[in-house]
Amino acid sequence: LGENLLLLGNLGGLAWLYVLYFKKKCDFIKLEKWQTGYLVVYFIWTGIVAFLFPVLFGFK
Structure with a gap:
């Protein structure tokens, strides 16, 4: 759901x-800046999924 909402945005x-x-x-240029600026949002989401979700849901 989170990734789908990011893609929708x-x-x-x-x-x-x-x-x-x-x-x-x-x-x-505004289009380019939007797309490259949105990469930060994807990196943050990837970090949350990779590092925070395992801790929250007790994956080992």
Whole structure:
């Protein structure tokens, strides 16, 4: 569920920025910054799943 929500947020933001881009209201750099900035969110989620979930759910 968590990953799906992250993807929904990423794709929703990209869709909005693409609409603005095709209407000539923003430039492509903004799209690039959105996508590369969202990588941080994925890294944080990966850290939570890899290190916090095992502790919370008692995996060994």
